[in-house]
Amino acid sequence: SAKSAGRGQYRVFSEDMHRSLSARVQTEQELRAALAEDELTLFYQPVLRLADMTVVGAEALVRWQHPQRGLVLPEAFIGVAEATGLSAALGERVLRLAGADLVDTLAATPLQWISINVSARQLRSAAFARSLHGLLLTKGVTPARLKLELSETTLMQNGRPDHAALERLGHLGVGLAVDDFGTGWSSMAYLKQVPVDSLKVDQSFVQSLPAEANDRAITTAVLAMARALGISVIAEGIDSAEQLTFLRALGCEYGQGFLLGRPMPAAQLASWLAGRPAPQPP
Ligand code: C2E
Ligand code: MG
Ligand code: MG
Ligand code: MG
Numbered sequence: 001s002a003k004s005a006g007r008g009q010y011r012v013f014s015e016d017m018h019r020s021l022s023a024r025v026q027t028e029q030e031l032r033a034a035l036a037e038d039e040l041t042l043f044y045q046p047v048l049r050l051a052d053m054t055v056v057g058a059e060a061l062v063r064w065q066h067p068q069r070g071l072v073l074p075e076a077f078i079g080v081a082e083a084t085g086l087s088a089a090l091g092e093r094v095l096r097l098a099g100a101d102l103v104d105t106l107a108a109t110p111l112q113w114i115s116i117n118v119s120a121r122q123l124r125s126a127a128f129a130r131s132l133h134g135l136l137l138t139k140g141v142t143p144a145r146l147k148l149e150l151s152e153t154t155l156m157q158n159g160r161p162d163h164a165a166l167e168r169l170g171h172l173g174v175g176l177a178v179d180d181f182g183t184g185w186s187s188m189a190y191l192k193q194v195p196v197d198s199l200k201v202d203q204s205f206v207q208s209l210p211a212e213a214n215d216r217a218i219t220t221a222v223l224a225m226a227r228a229l230g231i232s233v234i235a236e237g238i239d240s241a242e243q244l245t246f247l248r249a250l251g252c253e254y255g256q257g258f259l260l261g262r263p264m265p266a267a268q269l270a271s272w273l274a275g276r277p278a279p280q281p282p
Helices: 007-037 078-084 087-103 126-139 163-170 213-229 241-250 266-274
Strands: 040-049 054-066 070-072 113-117 146-151 175-181 198-201 232-235
Touching: 007 054, 007 078, 007 087, 040 087, 040 266, 054 087, 078 087, 087 113, 087 126, 113 175, 126 163, 163 175, 198 213, 213 232, 213 241
Parallel strands: 054 113, 113 146, 146 175, 175 198, 198 232
Antiparallel strands: 040 054, 054 070
16 A cells, blocks of 8 residues: 555655656647647447448547647547546537538438447536537537437446436437446446437457357347347447357347447548448348
């Protein structure tokens, strides 16, 4: 523990903390500039119906086109945004970019919907709900063409689903998906109380399919439960043919992963979709 550690160790610890603190401060300053300079962009990863391998939707994943560091993944800056109060601005930017892509670059594609990832703060923010409402009205976006991805931890507040926030967004008619399902340590009882239309089975369960007996059991059980509740399932992180074959055999409706399509810029997704062969028979 920190108390039992000697002086030397304590100093090392505090230097590390200082280094990571200044790295965070630097990231915060750069992120502020990035928002001002329009360096954030969205990549889209296709979501396929596994029975016939048609593309039904796409998940928007934020990227930071950094002038020196190149393309930066969200893991390097989402946490900083959340911790520094920049998450609202980042969330607004993502919403605006997704709205523009929906009516512009992606409008002529057969995509039924795109999804965006929403943080806990955004879910609880009345300003975000207003922006979303405003976007649907001004851009003329059909609400069902937009889904919000919320992780279990985001959905929950003090161990209960945040009904007020979910209802505020649900009333707008947008889809709601539970992201990283199975990783949140939360009860599943909330699923019958909240208006979610899909579950995204976390990639940690998909990764070791079909070899791991535990992951097979969990995935099978989640699929059965979701079916009984009338909720659709998207398996995340499919990156091998064996995983795909197993999930198709189980009747998993939708899937997403590097095997099926990598995240890519909107324009690239549009041409990728246009170049795909006609749907295969099941
Ligand atoms: P997520 O929403 O669970 O997104 C899935 C992540 O898994 C993406 O990473 C995606 O590139 C990656 N992935 C997809 N298929 C595969 C696969 O077959 N194998 C492997 N190993 N990975 C795969 P990414 O883009 O780095 O995003 C990471 C996380 O950052 C997201 O997890 C989401 O929680 C967060 N995030 C992304 N965009 C946004 C955003 O606009 N706002 C907020 N608040 N969070 C975001
Ligand atoms: Mg997601
Ligand atoms: Mg996920
Ligand atoms: Mg994840």
